[in-house]
Amino acid sequence: MCFYNQKKFACGDWAWGNFAARCNHEYRMGETCGMKLVHNTENIQAQCKLCEKIEIKCRRRNAELERIARWRREGGVMKASMEKSGIQVRELEQEIRQLEYERQMKQKNIGK
Ligand SMILES: [Zn+2]
Structure with missing residues (x-):
């Protein structure tokens, strides 16, 4: 050992x-x-690299969601932009899920 x-x-x-x-x-x-x-x-005072990445992506997703909400309040005339943001939100959510899965796998394997 x-x-x-x-x-x-x-x-x-x-x-x-x-x-x-x-x-x-x-x-x-x-x-x-x-x-x-x-x-x-x-x-270590900071988060691990993986959690840092997850946080950055969550922040970006929230920013997109806020933009969509604002456009909706303004009457939803920015249809093309709203659609683009919506796609981006879905992509980010997929990436976040993937990173969270990686984090789980890492926690499982590190004890060995
Ligand atoms: Zn972490």
């Missing part, structure tokens, strides 16, 4: 950091044994 540092992000996700210490078992071979144990936990 070899020890690694762990990074814990503000969003609650975590990732393996730098290699910290080799266990006695593999010491002579000069290699890590492949079993990871936590050495130190470093708290």
Whole structure:
């Protein structure tokens, strides 16, 4: 078992950091044994990259939704723009779902 540092992000996700210490078992071979144990936990104030990406896309989606709502209040004459925004909202939602799925998979796999 070899020890690694762990990074814990503000969003609650975590990732393996730098290699910290080799266990006695593999010491002579000069290699890590492949079993990871936590050495130190470093708290990171920011969100992980994936959550950051999700947040950016959510913000963009909300901005588009606000624009659509505004055009609707103004009588809905900007039909082409509203349609374009609507398509963009659907695309963003799909991307957000994909990223959230990736995040789930990552959480499942990291413990191994
Ligand atoms: Zn995260």
